[in-house]
Amino acid sequence: xxxxxxxxxxxxxxxxxxxxxxxxxxxxxxxxxxxxxxxxxxxxxxxxxxxxxxxxxxxxxxxxxxxxxxxxxxxxxxxxxxxxxxxxxxxxxxxxxxxxxxxxxxxxxxxxxxxxxxxxxxxxxxxxxxxxxxxxxxxxxxxxxxxxxxxxxxxxxxxxxxxxxxxxxxxxxxxxxxxxxxxxxxxxxxxxxxxxxxxxxxxxxxxxxxxxxxxxxxxxxxxxxxxxxxxxxxxxxxxxxxxxxxxxxxxxxxxxxxxxxxxxxxxxxxxxxxxxxxxxxxxxxxxxxxxxxxxxxxxxxxxxxxxxxxxxxxxxxxxxxxxxxxxxxxxxxxxxxxxxxxxxxxxxxxxxxxxxxxxxxxxxxxxxxxxxxxxxxxxxxxxxxxxxxxxxxxxxxxxxxxxxxxxxxxxxxxxxxxxxxxxxxxxxxxxxxxxxxxxxxxxxxxxxxxxxxxxxxxxxxxxxxxxxxxxxxxxxxxxxxxxxxxxxxxxxxxxxxxxxxxxxxxxxxxxxxxxxxxxxxxxxxxxxxxxxxxxxxxxxxxxxxxxxxxxxxxxxxxxxxxxxxxxxxxxxxxxxxxxxxxxxxxxxxxxxxxxxxxxxxxxxxxxxxxxxxxxxxxxxxxxxxxxxxxxxxxxx
Amino acid sequence: xxxxxxxxxxxxxxxxxxxxxxxxxxxxxxxxxxxxxxxxxxxxxxxxxxxxxxxxxxxxxxxxxxxxxxxxxxxxxxxxxxxxxxxxxxxxxxxxxxxxxxxxxxxxxxxxxxxxxxxxxxxxxxxxxxxxxxxxxxxxxxxxxxxxxxxxxxxxxxxxxxxxxxxxxxxxxxxxxxxxxxxxxxxxxxxxxxxxxxxxxxxxxxxxxxxxxxxxxxxxxxxxxxxxxxxxxxxxxxxxxxxxxxxxxxxxxxxxxxxxxxxxxxxxxxxxxxxxxxxxxxxxxxxxxxxxxxxxxxxxxxxxxxxxxxxxxxxxxxxxxxxxxxxx
Numbered sequence: 001x002x003x004x005x006x007x008x009x010x011x012x013x014x015x016x017x018x019x020x021x022x023x024x025x026x027x028x029x030x031x032x033x034x035x036x037x038x039x040x041x042x043x044x045x046x047x048x049x050x051x052x053x054x055x056x057x058x059x060x061x062x063x064x065x066x067x068x069x070x071x072x073x074x075x076x077x078x079x080x081x082x083x084x085x086x087x088x089x090x091x092x093x094x095x096x097x098x099x100x101x102x103x104x105x106x107x108x109x110x111x112x113x114x115x116x117x118x119x120x121x122x123x124x125x126x127x128x129x130x131x132x133x134x135x136x137x138x139x140x141x142x143x144x145x146x147x148x149x150x151x152x153x154x155x156x157x158x159x160x161x162x163x164x165x166x167x168x169x170x171x172x173x174x175x176x177x178x179x180x181x182x183x184x185x186x187x188x189x190x191x192x193x194x195x196x197x198x199x200x201x202x203x204x205x206x207x208x209x210x211x212x213x214x215x216x217x218x219x220x221x222x223x224x225x226x227x228x229x230x231x232x233x234x235x236x237x238x239x240x241x242x243x244x245x246x247x248x249x250x251x252x253x254x255x256x257x258x259x260x261x262x263x264x265x266x267x268x269x270x271x272x273x274x275x276x277x278x279x280x281x282x283x284x285x286x287x288x289x290x291x292x293x294x295x296x297x298x299x300x301x302x303x304x305x306x307x308x309x310x311x312x313x314x315x316x317x318x319x320x321x322x323x324x325x326x327x328x329x330x331x332x333x334x335x336x337x338x339x340x341x342x343x344x345x346x347x348x349x350x351x352x353x354x355x356x357x358x359x360x361x362x363x364x365x366x367x368x369x370x371x372x373x374x375x376x377x378x379x380x381x382x383x384x385x386x387x388x389x390x391x392x393x394x395x396x397x398x399x400x401x402x403x404x405x406x407x408x409x410x411x412x413x414x415x416x417x418x419x420x421x422x423x424x425x426x427x428x429x430x431x432x433x434x435x436x437x438x439x440x441x442x443x444x445x446x447x448x449x450x451x452x453x454x455x456x457x458x459x460x461x462x463x464x465x466x467x468x469x470x471x472x473x474x475x476x477x478x479x480x481x482x483x484x485x486x487x488x489x490x491x492x493x494x495x496x497x498x499x500x501x502x503x504x505x506x507x508x509x510x511x512x513x514x515x516x517x518x519x520x521x522x523x524x525x526x527x528x529x530x531x532x533x534x535x536x537x538x539x540x541x542x543x544x545x546x547x548x549x550x551x552x553x554x555x556x557x558x559x560x561x562x563x564x565x566x567x568x569x570x571x572x573x574x575x576x577x578x579x580x581x582x583x584x585x586x587x588x589x590x591x592x593x594x595x596x597x598x599x600x601x602x603x604x605x606x607x608x609x610x611x612x613x614x615x616x617x618x619x620x621x622x623x624x625x626x627x628x629x630x631x632x633x634x635x636x
Numbered sequence: 637x638x639x640x641x642x643x644x645x646x647x648x649x650x651x652x653x654x655x656x657x658x659x660x661x662x663x664x665x666x667x668x669x670x671x672x673x674x675x676x677x678x679x680x681x682x683x684x685x686x687x688x689x690x691x692x693x694x695x696x697x698x699x700x701x702x703x704x705x706x707x708x709x710x711x712x713x714x715x716x717x718x719x720x721x722x723x724x725x726x727x728x729x730x731x732x733x734x735x736x737x738x739x740x741x742x743x744x745x746x747x748x749x750x751x752x753x754x755x756x757x758x759x760x761x762x763x764x765x766x767x768x769x770x771x772x773x774x775x776x777x778x779x780x781x782x783x784x785x786x787x788x789x790x791x792x793x794x795x796x797x798x799x800x801x802x803x804x805x806x807x808x809x810x811x812x813x814x815x816x817x818x819x820x821x822x823x824x825x826x827x828x829x830x831x832x833x834x835x836x837x838x839x840x841x842x843x844x845x846x847x848x849x850x851x852x853x854x855x856x857x858x859x860x861x862x863x864x865x866x867x868x869x870x871x872x873x874x875x876x877x878x879x880x881x882x883x884x885x886x887x888x889x890x891x892x893x894x895x896x897x898x899x900x901x902x903x904x905x906x907x908x909x910x911x912x913x914x915x916x917x918x919x920x921x922x923x924x925x926x927x928x929x930x931x932x933x934x935x936x937x938x939x940x941x942x943x944x945x946x947x948x949x950x951x952x953x954x955x956x957x958x959x960x961x962x963x964x
Contacts, residue, residue, distance in 0.1 A: 056954055248952040262945050266936060267731060290944035291936035293730065298756035302723035305716070305753075309727025312714060313694070313735065317727070335717050425953050428945050430938040463712040463728070463735055466691045471661075471706040471713030483707065 026192050026237040031061075031090035033098050034191075036183055037115060038107035039076045040069055040083040043180030047105075048085020049420075050201040051187055055087065056249045056422050057197045059240030061094035062087060063531070064251075065620065066418040067115075068359040077141070082111035086120075089191065092241045095386070095531025097419065099624040101125055103190070105183045107164070108133060109148040116152070118619075123156055126234075128186065130179075131161035160232065162186070167227055171219050181217045185224025192237040195225055246425040252390045252416030252528075253279035256346060259394030260318055261290060262426065264433030265344070267317045269295045269306040274358040275414040276322040276348035300325035304332035308341055312472065313463045315434040316342040316401045318394070323352045323365055326372075333407055334373035337497065339472045340449070340460065342401035342408075344394065349413040349527075351618050360618030361415035363527050363577035366597035369409045370556045376494055378501045379407040381556035385530030388423035389553065390416060395432045402434060404500045405460050411555075413577070415528040415620040442468035448481040449493070456499030501557045508554055510561025515541060515548030521634055522569035523549040524610070525576065526598055529621055533575055536626035547630055555601070563606045573611040573633055574599045575626055580614045658690060659683045661710040671823030671849020672702055672769060678830045679738070679767075680709070682837055693736045696725040698750060700742035701776050702769030719750030722757040722766070726926075729762045733927050736837075739766040743784040744774050747803055751783075757842055758812040760926040765836045765843045768805055771851040772858065779854040786858070805846050806906035806917060810899065816841035816923040818902065819916045823849040824863055825888075828871070828914055831878050835916055841923050848912060862912050866890070872905070872915025896920075 034051065038044035045066065052064040065086045074081035088098040100122040106112035107130045115121055133145035152159050168175035168182050181202065188198050202217045228235075250258065256279045260268055268287065270280045284294040297303035300321055307317040321329065326347045336343045351357025352364045369381045380400055384393040390412055397408040442461055448470040451458045461468030470481040476493065478484040484493075514534050525533045530551045537549045550565055552558070566572050580596040581588045595603065599612035613629045615621060659680045666672045683693065693711040697703035699718035706713025712735075716724050725739045746754050746768050757766070773791065774780040781791040781798040784805065788797040809818050817839040821829040829847065836843035850859050862868045866887050871880050872894040880888065890911070894901060896919035905913045934940060 059954075243954070243956050245956060247954045248949055249954060250952050254952075258945065258948060261948065262941065264936075264938075264941065267727070269727065286944065286948055288932055289947070290941045291932050291934040293930050293932075295730065295930070297723060298752055301720060302753055302756070305720040305723035306727035306730070308716075309696070309714070309724035309729075310731035311727070312724075313728040314731035317731070331717055332720065422954065425949055426945075428942045430942075433938055433941060461712075463694050463732065464691055469690050469710055469712050471695075471709075471715050473707070473713075473715040474717055475715065 024233065024235050026235050029236050029238050031088065031094070031098070032102045032191070032236060032238060033086065033088045033100070034187065035067070035084060035086045035101045035104040035115065035120075036180070036187075037067060037082045037084035037104065037111045038180070039081055039111060040071075040073055042083075042107050042176060044084035044107065044183075046205065047180035047184045047187075048087055050184055050198065050205070051193075052085070052087045052420055053201055053249065054188065054193050054197045055089045055191070055238075056247070058193060059242040060238055061090040061092050061241065062249070062420065062422065063094045063097050064088075064420040065097045065415070068418070070357070070359055077108050077110040079110055079114040079117065082114045084111075089238050091239055094421065095535060096623060097532075097620050099622045104128070105187065106130065107179065109145050112152075113148060121157070125157050127152060127157050127159045128162050129159055130164045132163070132165035134161070167223060168220060171223060172216055178217060178220045181220040182224035182227075185221040185226075186228040186232075188221070189225045189228035190232065190235050192235060195222065243422070247422035248425045249420055249422045250387065251278075251418055251420045252384075252387050252412055253348065253418070254282050255387050255390035256320070256394055256410075256412065257283040257286070258426075259391040261287065261292070262391070262428060262432050263395045263398040264315065265318050265398055266291065266315055267293050267295065267307065267310045268320060269297050269303040269310070269317065270320045271297050271300045271303045271325060273300070273322045273325045275350055275417045276320050276325070276346070278417070279320050279346070279348070300328035301332055304329040304345070307343060308332060308336050311336070311343050312339070312341050314437050316344060316398050318344040318346065318398075320346040320348070322348045322350050322358075324355065326365060326368065330373045333379065334375065334377045335474045336407045337373065337377040337379055338474050340405040340458065340497070341472075342405055342460075344397045344401050344408050344410065346394070346410045346412065348417045349411055351616070357618045359414060361413050361528065361577060361620055362616055362618065363411075363413055363529070363597070364579070364616070365411060366526070366555060366578065367600075369411055370601075376498065378498050379409055379556065380404070380501070380504060380554075381409045381411065382554055383411040383527040383552070384416065385525075385527055385551050385553065386423070387416065387419065387421040391423075391426060393553070398434065400504065404457065404504055406500060411527060413528050419620075437464070438462055439464045441466040447479045448472075449477065449479045451479065451493070451496040454499070455503035456496035457503060505557035505560065508557070508559035510565065511550050511552055511559055513548055513550055513565055516546070517548070517565070518568040519546030519548050520570045521545075521547045521630060522566060522572045523547065523626075523630065524552065524572065524574045524598060524602065525549065526552045526555055527577075529575055529577060532621050532623045532626055535623035536630060539623070539627050540630060545630075545634060547634070552598070555598070558601070558605060562602070563608065566602075566606060566608050566610075571611065571633065572602070572608060573613060574602065575621065575629070576612060576614040577616060577621060578614055579616050580612045652687060652689075654684050654687055654690075656680050656684050659710050661708055664708045665704065666701060667853045669850065669852035670701070671771060671847065671851070672705065674823040674826055674829060675740075675767060675769060675847055675849070676705065676708055678826060678833045681830060682833050683711070685834070686837065688736055692734065693738070694725075694728055695738045695740060696721050696728065697740040698742070698745035699776070700745045700774070701771075702740050702742040703745060705740035719745055719748070720753065721745065722750060722753040725764050726757065726760060726762055729764055730927050730930065733763070733931065737764045739764060741766065741768055742775075743768065743770045743772060743782045743805070747783040747805055747808075754809075755812055758809055758844065759814045761814045761816050761841045761923050762926050763840055763842070765839075766845065767833075768844065768846045769849055770805060770846050771849045771855065772802070773851050773854045775851055775854055789855070789858075791854075804906065804909070807903060809844050810903050810906055810918060814923055815844075815899075815918060816920045817843040817916075818906070818918045819843070819845045820912070820914055821845060821847045822862070822869065822912060822914055823847060825869070825884070825914065827881065827884055828878065832916065835878070835919075839919060840921055841925055868911055870908075870911045870913045872913055872917065874916075876919070877916040
């Protein structure tokens, strides 16, 4: 799986500090976390994405995270309505969203309150706050603003009141459209980013509209830049470590879709569901350019069944969904397992159970992915840990599905789906693609399920192949695909389908270890927590702690070598984004504590006392939080 | 292309001549007198008469008595899960328009658990031939009322008689946008059953054939009024539809001229419950097929993929020299 190794291709930072406009000396930083938040529809998302893109163009490491309200149009000025983007900008490679925010631009004090209450801001966070509300005609609004402002200042935040509306109205009639570009101009000044790059982003975003829109936005951008230079008494620079090879900047869902494009799959069947849909949006836009089709089915079950039908008759097919849709597909997935039809199922996990938290990050579907569907239904489960792995895991999943005639589940989550991170531009290889559909006559005497006694593998007969006619069935069947209620045949066929997982396991490499192979504590994780766990481990190692981590891309089958790695450590624990009972709860003890998913798997398989810590707050787990947890674990 | 000699051509023609046995697989395990047997006979005859290549023909089914159908065909078959035969068949057809795709589904499979797919399959209008084996009862699970059971049907789940009016599969189908072929047959008139199966096969688009069939095990007498009184069966005929033979016309005197292009009249005829209309209710070859709308002519070569992927990657790429210039 060397396609998945991250190639770190960054140079050391340049030392030359830039001198920003206005003559203030720029404070040099290693990294900063910036947020732009507004009511839905005020363009904070766009502003944040542009800021991330500009920083990436400068050569900075970035990780952007969308701040998404659950509703399309929440009421204006509501605490739960914050919409925007959070950008972690660093000198070097950035692997996750980081801890609390250093600087926030807020278009009103209510959305800001939401972020304060969620404890997303650093105690001394700099706040750039739209001040139009202070003189609002509705006294309730004005009072609320004044009161909140006072409380934020008292709490120790550095609040700058910015007349964004007023300044924008000098240039445009409706400041609601354009305030975001004024904010972008301010941020370009504050972080010593090239204004020219920002102007390019505007052309990219509005170029399709008429030139007057582009011009107006560029004027607003410049106005913001000028205003910040003249009125703010600080600015920063984050020297960039330059990449030596081309990088691409996309979010996890786009990376998934690009993976589908590159894998040689030809059909994606889906049904709209948050947060998976944007992958299909993008695929709908571009798949046809390479002869592919996105089929929006009438429901999740139909999407899965359609994909199965297409896979059965042709090349492996993919269906993309999220938790509730994944639950609905279970019976069909079982059919693909039973019929040994290759299939890739992507589950972009969200908060559960039930409708849960559609836009929020959670890692709650691991057990369903492994054990879902009734009866013994062995399938492969993979979990990319970075945006880059989102791309390559689809290519690998397609290959495994077709080699082993199995269902391969790829688990990402809402965190990866909407986060952006640069990674080396993939170089297309023909080996990524599926071979042409076999239409040659089936050899004399070959049977549709000629299971190999050692590996359980069998060739697959595809419609169109002369001599291969048989009826595939979800019923128990023998090597001729004949319905068989015979006890012996039933047990043997279950055995052989199970052996395929072992056969795959034999081809896997032991997971890489992050840190030294011996120590006091080993942290095990899977999926989107990779960057945060490794950052926490790195911090602790710098403090002399003997901590290492291991991140699993294959959850079913588990690769070889895990037990040996665990044996090198005094303690082992998982960090996960799914529920585990809190040992401090009064009625929780060792006889009833429910562990996190991966911890259960590791305990069951290796008979090792694996502890766990998890949270299900709907947000990516922060490296600082993990560090605190690990410190606590070491003290025990 | 290799040039074939005349002898080779003849040999191949000989080779491509199919007999009924070429489509027969195993001994059907349906009850004696079950309508499924009549449907199987008609379909095997169609395959032989049309010379369908067994390896290029796929029968897809769901779950139920009728869904055992593919096991008795010596073609490719897909015996899937309850209610989902249609989306599986759609996937097959989308991936492989060169295959002849048939669906066998029952009244429970199609009109109950798979009803959502039924509506949308009509809307997609893919070139698939669908046989609704409607015996008005769940057979495999041993006698429960189905959506098409007549009101008052006594079954294991409705021991005091079923409570609801039966769903009419014909009017439902004719009510969906993009419907392109609807016909009704009965298992006890094999000649018409065959003619309808044949017309359905030749239609470009989704052909929906409801076959009213007997269930001798669970509803042995329910269709007796129609079996015993030929006048309760109305044969639809038209120059653009079926033309019943003289022999048939002697028995079935209740006949109606109906133009299959007339959807309003088709809906009226379909609404009748006392009289069972038999024939082609609606046929419109002009409705576009979803697979033709969606499939591109592009041959999916590695070069095309490489070019497409690189064009996309270009949109998101940061080139190092560019970054260098701009930082400096």
